[in-house]
Amino acid sequence: MRFCEIQGNDDVKRALAGMVDAGKVPHAILFHEDDGCGAVPMCVAFLQYLFCPDRAGGDSCGRCPSCNKVAKLIHPDIHFVYPVTGGSLIPSSAKPTALSYVKQWRDLVLGNPYFTERDLGEALGIEGKASLISVAEAREILGRLSFHSLEGGWRAVVVYLPEKMNADAANRLLKSIEEPPERTLFLLVTHAPEKVLPTISSRCQHIRLMPVRRPGAAAGAEEAEERELMTALLSAILARDLSEALETGEAIAALPSRERIKSFLHYASRMLRNVFLIQQHLPALSDAEDVEEEDLHRFASGLKRSYPRSVLPLLDRSAMLIDRNVNAKIVLCDLVNKMFVL
Ligand SMILES: [Zn+2]
Structure with missing residues (x-):
C-alpha cells in the first residue's frame, strides 16, 4: 500500500515521510483513530515507505x-499483533496468538482496509467475545525481536488496540518500547488512548488520524441503524417522552453483540460531538454525513449547550461497562434515564 492509495490525512503522510527522509524515525508511534478510519493501512504505507529502496516524491x-x-502483509520483518481469543476457526485446545489468525488478518486488511473492531471479530470468528493481547503474545513478539532482521534493514511491530493488552503483556513489552533494539519500530493503533497504559503511551510519539468521509463505506447498513436509534433516542428526549426513550434504550441493548452496542455508543458520541460543533457555530469541523444534517441541526437548537459535554462521559462510561460484561439492559436503562434528566 502506498500513501497515495490512502484518502485524507495528507499532513500525517507528509509528517511520516518527513521522519524517514530526515532519518528521524521515533522508536514508537501511537496512532489514535476512530474505529474504522484506516490507521492500519496508514501504518502499512509508512512501513512500505521506510523499507523501500526506491522511494521518491514522498511515496514508496x-x-x-x-x-x-x-x-x-508478508514481509518477514513486520509483525502484526491484535487482540484474539479462542474461536470457531482454531482448535479449542490451542492458546491463540495473533499468529494463529494471520491468514484471516491478511484477508481482512487487504480486502477491507477500513475495517472496524467488529469486522475484525467477525473475520476471526470471535465476534461478541472479549479478546485480548496476552502475555503469551508479548513473549512471542520479544522472541521474534531477539533475532536479527531477516532482510537486514528495519523491523517493525504493529500493535492494533494496545488498550486490550493486559498489564503483564504491557509490562513485558515496555522495556522493548523504552529501549528498542536498533532499527526496530513499534507502531500502535488505538481507539481509546486514555486506556493505553500510561507507561507505554508516554514512550510514544502521538499522531491523531482524522476521520475521512468515504462514500459507500463498509459500515453502511449498520451505521444507518445506529443513526436511526440515536435519532429516535434524542427525539424522544426532546419530546420529553420517557417511555419512548426507554424503549429505544431496550432496542439498543438488544443489538446482537456487545461489540455492536459499543459501536452504537461510539456513533452516539460522534453524533453529539457534531451537535456540539453546530451549537458552537463550527459546522466545518463536523464529520457529519449529509443524511444527518437536518437532525443534527434540530438537536443543536433543541438541546442545551451543556448537553453534549455532559453526555459524552456517560457514553464512555457505558462503553466501559459493556466491555466489562455488565448487563446491557441495565447499562442502557441507566444511561437513558441520565440522558433524560440532564
Ligand atoms: Zn519499493
Whole structure:
C-alpha cells in the first residue's frame, strides 16, 4: 500500500515521510483513530515507505520486492499483533496468538482496509467475545525481536488496540518500547488512548488520524441503524417522552453483540460531538454525513449547550461497562434515564 492509495490525512503522510527522509524515525508511534478510519493501512504505507529502496516524491515505489512484500502483509520483518481469543476457526485446545489468525488478518486488511473492531471479530470468528493481547503474545513478539532482521534493514511491530493488552503483556513489552533494539519500530493503533497504559503511551510519539468521509463505506447498513436509534433516542428526549426513550434504550441493548452496542455508543458520541460543533457555530469541523444534517441541526437548537459535554462521559462510561460484561439492559436503562434528566 502506498500513501497515495490512502484518502485524507495528507499532513500525517507528509509528517511520516518527513521522519524517514530526515532519518528521524521515533522508536514508537501511537496512532489514535476512530474505529474504522484506516490507521492500519496508514501504518502499512509508512512501513512500505521506510523499507523501500526506491522511494521518491514522498511515496514508496510500489514495485520493488520490498514494497511487494509489505503490501501483501508478508514481509518477514513486520509483525502484526491484535487482540484474539479462542474461536470457531482454531482448535479449542490451542492458546491463540495473533499468529494463529494471520491468514484471516491478511484477508481482512487487504480486502477491507477500513475495517472496524467488529469486522475484525467477525473475520476471526470471535465476534461478541472479549479478546485480548496476552502475555503469551508479548513473549512471542520479544522472541521474534531477539533475532536479527531477516532482510537486514528495519523491523517493525504493529500493535492494533494496545488498550486490550493486559498489564503483564504491557509490562513485558515496555522495556522493548523504552529501549528498542536498533532499527526496530513499534507502531500502535488505538481507539481509546486514555486506556493505553500510561507507561507505554508516554514512550510514544502521538499522531491523531482524522476521520475521512468515504462514500459507500463498509459500515453502511449498520451505521444507518445506529443513526436511526440515536435519532429516535434524542427525539424522544426532546419530546420529553420517557417511555419512548426507554424503549429505544431496550432496542439498543438488544443489538446482537456487545461489540455492536459499543459501536452504537461510539456513533452516539460522534453524533453529539457534531451537535456540539453546530451549537458552537463550527459546522466545518463536523464529520457529519449529509443524511444527518437536518437532525443534527434540530438537536443543536433543541438541546442545551451543556448537553453534549455532559453526555459524552456517560457514553464512555457505558462503553466501559459493556466491555466489562455488565448487563446491557441495565447499562442502557441507566444511561437513558441520565440522558433524560440532564
Ligand atoms: Zn519499493
